[in-house]
Amino acid sequence: MARPLQEINAGSMADIAFLLLIFFLVTTTMDIDSGILRQLPPPKPDKEEPQDPIKERNVYIVLINSFDQLAVEGELMHVSKLCDGVKEFITNPKEKENLSEKREKDNPLFGKIEISKGVVSLQNDRSTSYARYIQVQNELVRAFNELRDEFSMRRFGMHFNELDEEKQDAVKAAIPITISEAEPKNIGG
Amino acid sequence: MAKFNRKGKGGTPAISTASLPDIVFMLLFFFMVTTVMREVEMKIRIKLPQATEIKKLEKKSLVSYIYVGKPIPSYEAKFGTEPRIQLNDEFSQMSDVVAYISAEREKLDENDIPQMITSIKADSDVKMGIITDLKQELRKAQALKINYSTRKELR
Numbered sequence: 001m002a003r004p005l006q007e008i009n010a011g012s013m014a015d016i017a018f019l020l021l022i023f024f025l026v027t028t029t030m031d032i033d034s035g036i037l038r039q040l041p042p043p044k045p046d047k048e049e050p051q052d053p054i055k056e057r058n059v060y061i062v063l064i065n066s067f068d069q070l071a072v073e074g075e076l077m078h079v080s081k082l083c084d085g086v087k088e089f090i091t092n093p094k095e096k097e098n099l100s101e102k103r104e105k106d107n108p109l110f111g112k113i114e115i116s117k118g119v120v121s122l123q124n125d126r127s128t129s130y131a132r133y134i135q136v137q138n139e140l141v142r143a144f145n146e147l148r149d150e151f152s153m154r155r156f157g158m159h160f161n162e163l164d165e166e167k168q169d170a171v172k173a174a175i176p177i178t179i180s181e182a183e184p185k186n187i188g189g
Numbered sequence: 190m191a192k193f194n195r196k197g198k199g200g201t202p203a204i205s206t207a208s209l210p211d212i213v214f215m216l217l218f219f220f221m222v223t224t225v226m227r228e229v230e231m232k233i234r235i236k237l238p239q240a241t242e243i244k245k246l247e248k249k250s251l252v253s254y255i256y257v258g259k260p261i262p263s264y265e266a267k268f269g270t271e272p273r274i275q276l277n278d279e280f281s282q283m284s285d286v287v288a289y290i291s292a293e294r295e296k297l298d299e300n301d302i303p304q305m306i307t308s309i310k311a312d313s314d315v316k317m318g319i320i321t322d323l324k325q326e327l328r329k330a331q332a333l334k335i336n337y338s339t340r341k342e343l344r
Contacts, residue, residue: 010210017213024220033252033308034245035338043328126318130311131238133320134337138240145242181324 036137044183058100060089060120064136066127079135086143090116090175109170110155119178137179144177151175233258233275238313239342246336251304253293255286257319258312272315274323283322290330308336 062082063071070077072085092099100118107113120140124133145160152160152171160171235258246252256275260268264280273280276289294302307327311320327335 010207013210014206014213017210017217021213021217021220024217024224028220028224032245033249033254033310033336033338034243034341035308035336036240036242037244037306037334037336040324040328040333040335042333043331124317124321126316126321128317129313130315130317130320131313133317134238134240134313134339137337138242138339141242 036134036141038137038179041181054117054119055101057098058117058119060086060100060118062120062122062136062140064122064124064128064132066125068129068132070136079132079139082136082139083143083146086120086140087147089120090118090143090147092116092118105173107170107174109167110174113174115174115176116178119180121180121182123182140179141177144175144179148172148175229254229256229275230278231256231275232261232264232278232280233273233312234261235310235312236314237310237338237340240337240339241342243339243341244336246306246308248304251297251301252306252308252336253290254308254310255289255323256310257315257323259314272312272319274319283326286323286326287330290327290332294332304334305332306334306336307332308338310338 061071061073065071070079070082072082077085089099092102100116102114102116104112105115122136122140148171149160151174152158152163152167155171156163156167160168163171233256235256257272258275259270259272260280268280274283274286275281276285281289290307294305297305309320309323324335327333
Protein backbone atom coordinates (compact mmCIF):
# COMPACT_ATOMS: atom_id res chain seq x y z
CA MET A 1 0.00 0.00 0.00
CA ALA A 2 1.42 3.31 -1.10
CA ARG A 3 1.93 5.83 1.62
CA PRO A 4 0.55 9.26 0.91
CA LEU A 5 3.25 11.63 -0.33
CA GLN A 6 4.52 13.83 2.44
CA GLU A 7 4.62 17.49 1.68
CA ILE A 8 8.06 19.04 1.70
CA ASN A 9 8.40 21.60 4.41
CA ALA A 10 9.04 24.92 2.72
CA GLY A 11 9.43 26.82 5.94
CA SER A 12 13.20 27.07 5.66
CA MET A 13 13.03 28.37 2.12
CA ALA A 14 12.81 31.90 3.40
CA ASP A 15 15.93 31.38 5.50
CA ILE A 16 17.93 30.15 2.54
CA ALA A 17 16.76 33.03 0.44
CA PHE A 18 17.61 35.49 3.20
CA LEU A 19 21.09 34.05 3.43
CA LEU A 20 21.66 34.58 -0.28
CA LEU A 21 20.09 38.01 -0.08
CA ILE A 22 22.43 39.10 2.68
CA PHE A 23 25.41 37.81 0.71
CA PHE A 24 24.49 39.92 -2.29
CA LEU A 25 23.66 42.90 -0.12
CA VAL A 26 27.14 42.80 1.33
CA THR A 27 28.98 42.33 -1.95
CA THR A 28 26.98 44.89 -3.89
CA THR A 29 28.65 48.14 -4.77
CA MET A 30 26.04 50.53 -5.98
CA ASP A 31 28.32 53.51 -6.47
CA ILE A 32 28.47 54.75 -10.02
CA ASP A 33 31.72 56.45 -10.73
CA SER A 34 31.39 60.15 -11.27
CA GLY A 35 33.75 63.03 -11.70
CA ILE A 36 34.94 65.92 -13.80
CA LEU A 37 35.35 64.99 -17.45
CA ARG A 38 38.25 66.55 -19.27
CA GLN A 39 39.77 66.29 -22.69
CA LEU A 40 43.55 66.19 -22.87
CA PRO A 41 45.36 67.83 -25.75
CA PRO A 42 46.91 65.39 -28.21
CA PRO A 43 50.62 64.68 -27.69
CA LYS A 44 53.00 67.38 -28.72
CA PRO A 45 54.25 66.85 -32.25
CA ASP A 46 58.00 66.56 -32.66
CA LYS A 47 58.13 69.49 -35.00
CA GLU A 48 56.77 72.62 -33.48
CA GLU A 49 54.13 73.91 -35.78
CA PRO A 50 53.86 77.65 -35.66
CA GLN A 51 50.52 78.41 -34.10
CA ASP A 52 48.60 81.60 -34.37
CA PRO A 53 49.57 83.41 -31.23
CA ILE A 54 46.63 84.11 -28.98
CA LYS A 55 46.40 87.70 -27.91
CA GLU A 56 47.24 88.33 -24.34
CA ARG A 57 43.85 89.83 -23.57
CA ASN A 58 42.21 86.59 -24.68
CA VAL A 59 44.07 84.42 -22.20
CA TYR A 60 42.98 84.16 -18.60
CA ILE A 61 45.94 82.79 -16.76
CA VAL A 62 45.23 80.82 -13.60
CA LEU A 63 48.28 79.73 -11.65
CA ILE A 64 48.35 77.51 -8.60
CA ASN A 65 51.64 77.53 -6.73
CA SER A 66 53.16 74.95 -4.44
CA PHE A 67 51.48 76.48 -1.41
CA ASP A 68 48.08 76.01 -3.07
CA GLN A 69 47.73 79.75 -3.58
CA LEU A 70 45.90 81.01 -6.56
CA ALA A 71 47.14 83.75 -8.87
CA VAL A 72 44.82 84.99 -11.59
CA GLU A 73 46.26 87.30 -14.23
CA GLY A 74 49.17 87.93 -11.90
CA GLU A 75 47.19 88.73 -8.79
CA LEU A 76 46.35 86.68 -5.76
CA MET A 77 42.75 85.56 -5.66
CA HIS A 78 40.57 83.46 -3.42
CA VAL A 79 39.08 80.35 -4.97
CA SER A 80 35.54 81.48 -4.24
CA LYS A 81 36.00 84.48 -6.54
CA LEU A 82 37.39 82.48 -9.44
CA CYS A 83 34.01 81.47 -10.85
CA ASP A 84 32.80 85.06 -11.15
CA GLY A 85 36.15 86.13 -12.52
CA VAL A 86 35.99 83.60 -15.32
CA LYS A 87 32.40 84.52 -16.13
CA GLU A 88 33.25 88.18 -16.41
CA PHE A 89 36.29 87.39 -18.53
CA ILE A 90 34.32 85.26 -20.98
CA THR A 91 31.24 87.43 -21.32
CA ASN A 92 33.06 90.77 -21.03
CA PRO A 93 29.80 92.67 -20.53
CA LYS A 94 31.41 96.12 -20.42
CA GLU A 95 33.69 95.49 -23.42
CA LYS A 96 36.78 96.14 -21.36
CA GLU A 97 40.14 96.34 -23.07
CA ASN A 98 41.83 93.70 -20.95
CA LEU A 99 39.12 91.03 -21.14
CA SER A 100 38.32 88.64 -23.96
CA GLU A 101 37.38 89.62 -27.49
CA LYS A 102 34.43 88.22 -29.36
CA ARG A 103 34.00 86.93 -32.84
CA GLU A 104 30.90 86.22 -34.89
CA LYS A 105 30.03 82.68 -35.72
CA ASP A 106 27.15 80.88 -37.32
CA ASN A 107 25.09 78.73 -35.06
CA PRO A 108 22.51 76.24 -36.39
CA LEU A 109 19.83 77.50 -34.04
CA PHE A 110 20.63 81.11 -33.28
CA GLY A 111 22.13 82.30 -36.56
CA LYS A 112 25.04 84.68 -36.19
CA ILE A 113 26.02 85.14 -32.58
CA GLU A 114 29.02 86.45 -30.74
CA ILE A 115 31.35 83.89 -29.29
CA SER A 116 34.08 84.73 -26.86
CA LYS A 117 37.64 84.15 -28.00
CA GLY A 118 38.73 83.78 -24.41
CA VAL A 119 40.78 80.84 -23.24
CA VAL A 120 41.35 79.93 -19.63
CA SER A 121 44.87 78.70 -19.15
CA LEU A 122 45.43 76.61 -16.04
CA GLN A 123 48.95 76.04 -14.79
CA ASN A 124 50.08 74.32 -11.66
CA ASP A 125 53.24 73.44 -9.84
CA ARG A 126 54.39 69.89 -9.26
CA SER A 127 53.82 70.22 -5.55
CA THR A 128 50.35 71.68 -5.80
CA SER A 129 47.96 69.41 -3.98
CA TYR A 130 45.51 67.37 -6.01
CA ALA A 131 42.62 68.51 -3.82
CA ARG A 132 43.25 72.16 -4.68
CA TYR A 133 43.70 71.34 -8.34
CA ILE A 134 40.31 69.60 -8.44
CA GLN A 135 38.75 72.46 -6.54
CA VAL A 136 40.02 74.93 -9.14
CA GLN A 137 38.97 72.69 -12.02
CA ASN A 138 35.56 72.45 -10.44
CA GLU A 139 35.25 76.22 -10.18
CA LEU A 140 36.27 76.62 -13.83
CA VAL A 141 33.72 74.06 -15.00
CA ARG A 142 31.12 75.67 -12.77
CA ALA A 143 31.72 79.05 -14.41
CA PHE A 144 31.11 77.60 -17.87
CA ASN A 145 28.10 75.62 -16.72
CA GLU A 146 26.56 78.71 -15.19
CA LEU A 147 27.20 80.68 -18.37
CA ARG A 148 25.46 78.00 -20.40
CA ASP A 149 22.61 77.94 -17.96
CA GLU A 150 22.18 81.71 -18.12
CA PHE A 151 22.38 81.62 -21.89
CA SER A 152 19.68 78.99 -22.23
CA MET A 153 17.57 80.85 -19.68
CA ARG A 154 17.76 83.94 -21.87
CA ARG A 155 17.07 82.12 -25.13
CA PHE A 156 14.64 79.41 -24.13
CA GLY A 157 13.55 80.29 -20.63
CA MET A 158 14.68 76.88 -19.48
CA HIS A 159 17.64 75.50 -17.59
CA PHE A 160 20.41 74.04 -19.70
CA ASN A 161 19.91 70.48 -18.54
CA GLU A 162 16.17 70.64 -19.28
CA LEU A 163 16.78 71.35 -22.97
CA ASP A 164 16.61 68.65 -25.59
CA GLU A 165 19.79 67.40 -27.20
CA GLU A 166 19.71 69.61 -30.27
CA LYS A 167 19.32 72.77 -28.23
CA GLN A 168 21.97 71.63 -25.78
CA ASP A 169 24.44 71.15 -28.61
CA ALA A 170 23.64 74.61 -29.93
CA VAL A 171 24.24 76.15 -26.53
CA LYS A 172 27.45 74.15 -26.18
CA ALA A 173 28.61 75.54 -29.52
CA ALA A 174 27.72 79.05 -28.43
CA ILE A 175 29.66 78.75 -25.20
CA PRO A 176 32.47 76.26 -25.69
CA ILE A 177 34.45 75.15 -22.68
CA THR A 178 37.88 76.55 -23.36
CA ILE A 179 40.09 75.41 -20.56
CA SER A 180 43.62 74.76 -21.66
CA GLU A 181 46.24 73.10 -19.57
CA ALA A 182 49.72 74.26 -20.35
CA GLU A 183 52.62 71.95 -20.96
CA PRO A 184 53.89 71.02 -17.52
CA LYS A 185 56.58 73.21 -16.08
CA ASN A 186 57.71 74.18 -12.69
CA ILE A 187 56.35 77.53 -11.73
CA GLY A 188 57.79 77.34 -8.24
CA GLY A 189 56.40 78.68 -5.13
CA MET B 190 -27.09 34.05 18.10
CA ALA B 191 -24.52 31.40 18.65
CA LYS B 192 -23.17 32.19 15.24
CA PHE B 193 -22.23 35.66 16.34
CA ASN B 194 -20.81 34.61 19.66
CA ARG B 195 -18.31 32.27 18.09
CA LYS B 196 -16.65 35.10 16.30
CA GLY B 197 -13.65 36.61 17.99
CA LYS B 198 -13.09 33.66 20.25
CA GLY B 199 -10.23 32.06 18.33
CA GLY B 200 -7.92 35.10 18.63
CA THR B 201 -6.18 36.57 15.63
CA PRO B 202 -5.35 33.99 13.02
CA ALA B 203 -1.65 33.50 12.27
CA ILE B 204 -0.42 35.60 9.34
CA SER B 205 0.44 33.39 6.44
CA THR B 206 4.15 33.47 5.76
CA ALA B 207 3.85 31.43 2.60
CA SER B 208 4.57 34.43 0.38
CA LEU B 209 7.61 35.47 2.37
CA PRO B 210 10.04 33.42 0.27
CA ASP B 211 8.60 35.03 -2.87
CA ILE B 212 9.21 38.50 -1.53
CA VAL B 213 12.71 37.65 -0.45
CA PHE B 214 13.48 36.04 -3.78
CA MET B 215 12.29 39.13 -5.55
CA LEU B 216 14.72 41.23 -3.51
CA LEU B 217 17.40 38.65 -4.09
CA PHE B 218 17.05 38.80 -7.86
CA PHE B 219 17.15 42.57 -7.75
CA PHE B 220 20.45 42.55 -5.95
CA MET B 221 21.83 39.74 -8.08
CA VAL B 222 21.14 41.74 -11.22
CA THR B 223 22.51 45.02 -9.91
CA THR B 224 25.56 43.55 -8.22
CA VAL B 225 28.97 44.37 -9.53
CA MET B 226 31.62 42.43 -7.73
CA ARG B 227 34.65 44.42 -6.70
CA GLU B 228 37.02 43.89 -9.56
CA VAL B 229 40.27 45.00 -8.07
CA GLU B 230 41.85 44.70 -4.71
CA MET B 231 42.80 48.10 -3.46
CA LYS B 232 46.39 48.31 -2.40
CA ILE B 233 46.36 52.03 -1.89
CA ARG B 234 44.33 54.33 0.26
CA ILE B 235 42.12 56.73 -1.63
CA LYS B 236 40.04 59.52 -0.27
CA LEU B 237 38.51 61.14 -3.30
CA PRO B 238 38.36 64.92 -3.49
CA GLN B 239 34.99 66.63 -3.53
CA ALA B 240 33.42 68.59 -6.33
CA THR B 241 30.03 69.88 -7.35
CA GLU B 242 30.11 69.97 -11.14
CA ILE B 243 30.29 66.24 -11.68
CA LYS B 244 29.02 63.95 -14.37
CA LYS B 245 28.18 60.32 -14.01
CA LEU B 246 30.04 57.83 -16.12
CA GLU B 247 27.24 55.94 -17.78
CA LYS B 248 28.87 52.98 -19.44
CA LYS B 249 31.07 51.09 -17.08
CA SER B 250 32.56 48.91 -19.79
CA LEU B 251 34.14 51.94 -21.46
CA VAL B 252 35.93 53.09 -18.36
CA SER B 253 39.38 51.99 -17.30
CA TYR B 254 40.67 53.01 -13.94
CA ILE B 255 44.00 54.28 -12.73
CA TYR B 256 44.46 54.57 -8.99
CA VAL B 257 46.91 56.97 -7.39
CA GLY B 258 47.64 57.17 -3.69
CA LYS B 259 49.73 56.05 -0.77
CA PRO B 260 50.10 52.31 -0.16
CA ILE B 261 47.89 50.90 2.60
CA PRO B 262 49.72 50.18 5.89
CA SER B 263 50.31 46.49 5.17
CA TYR B 264 52.26 47.38 2.02
CA GLU B 265 54.14 50.29 3.52
CA ALA B 266 57.17 48.20 4.45
CA LYS B 267 57.56 46.97 0.92
CA PHE B 268 56.56 49.97 -1.14
CA GLY B 269 57.16 52.91 1.16
CA THR B 270 54.81 55.76 1.84
CA GLU B 271 55.27 57.73 -1.34
CA PRO B 272 52.20 57.89 -3.60
CA ARG B 273 52.15 55.14 -6.19
CA ILE B 274 49.97 54.21 -9.12
CA GLN B 275 47.98 51.03 -9.19
CA LEU B 276 46.81 49.45 -12.41
CA ASN B 277 44.48 46.48 -12.02
CA ASP B 278 45.79 44.62 -8.99
CA GLU B 279 49.40 45.71 -8.97
CA PHE B 280 51.62 48.61 -8.15
CA SER B 281 53.01 49.91 -11.38
CA GLN B 282 55.59 52.22 -12.79
CA MET B 283 54.74 55.26 -14.83
CA SER B 284 56.15 53.49 -17.89
CA ASP B 285 53.52 50.72 -17.60
CA VAL B 286 50.64 53.10 -18.24
CA VAL B 287 50.93 53.08 -22.03
CA ALA B 288 50.87 49.28 -22.12
CA TYR B 289 47.93 49.20 -19.73
CA ILE B 290 45.90 51.59 -21.87
CA SER B 291 46.55 49.62 -25.03
CA ALA B 292 45.57 46.41 -23.23
CA GLU B 293 42.33 48.05 -22.08
CA ARG B 294 41.73 49.27 -25.60
CA GLU B 295 42.11 45.74 -26.97
CA LYS B 296 39.24 44.58 -24.78
CA LEU B 297 36.81 47.04 -26.30
CA ASP B 298 34.73 46.80 -29.40
CA GLU B 299 36.22 48.72 -32.30
CA ASN B 300 33.34 51.19 -32.44
CA ASP B 301 33.66 51.98 -28.77
CA ILE B 302 37.34 52.87 -28.79
CA PRO B 303 36.87 56.61 -29.39
CA GLN B 304 34.49 56.73 -26.43
CA MET B 305 36.97 55.16 -24.05
CA ILE B 306 37.35 57.08 -20.82
CA THR B 307 40.22 56.81 -18.39
CA SER B 308 39.15 57.57 -14.88
CA ILE B 309 41.84 58.82 -12.53
CA LYS B 310 41.01 57.89 -8.97
CA ALA B 311 43.51 59.80 -6.96
CA ASP B 312 43.75 60.56 -3.29
CA SER B 313 43.15 64.20 -2.49
CA ASP B 314 46.48 64.40 -0.63
CA VAL B 315 48.74 63.48 -3.52
CA LYS B 316 50.78 66.16 -5.20
CA MET B 317 50.18 67.24 -8.77
CA GLY B 318 53.63 66.04 -9.88
CA ILE B 319 52.55 62.42 -10.17
CA ILE B 320 49.24 63.42 -11.76
CA THR B 321 51.01 65.59 -14.32
CA ASP B 322 53.34 62.73 -15.23
CA LEU B 323 50.34 60.45 -15.52
CA LYS B 324 48.57 62.88 -17.81
CA GLN B 325 51.62 63.11 -20.03
CA GLU B 326 51.71 59.31 -20.27
CA LEU B 327 48.01 59.24 -21.14
CA ARG B 328 48.60 61.75 -23.88
CA LYS B 329 51.34 59.54 -25.24
CA ALA B 330 48.92 56.61 -25.15
CA GLN B 331 46.28 58.67 -26.98
CA ALA B 332 43.85 58.21 -24.11
CA LEU B 333 42.65 61.78 -24.20
CA LYS B 334 39.27 61.47 -22.56
CA ILE B 335 39.88 61.50 -18.87
CA ASN B 336 37.79 61.80 -15.79
CA TYR B 337 38.93 63.06 -12.43
CA SER B 338 36.95 60.88 -10.11
CA THR B 339 35.38 62.87 -7.30
CA ARG B 340 32.75 62.60 -4.65
CA LYS B 341 29.64 64.71 -4.65
CA GLU B 342 30.06 67.64 -2.35
CA LEU B 343 27.26 68.24 0.09
CA ARG B 344 26.52 71.89 0.46
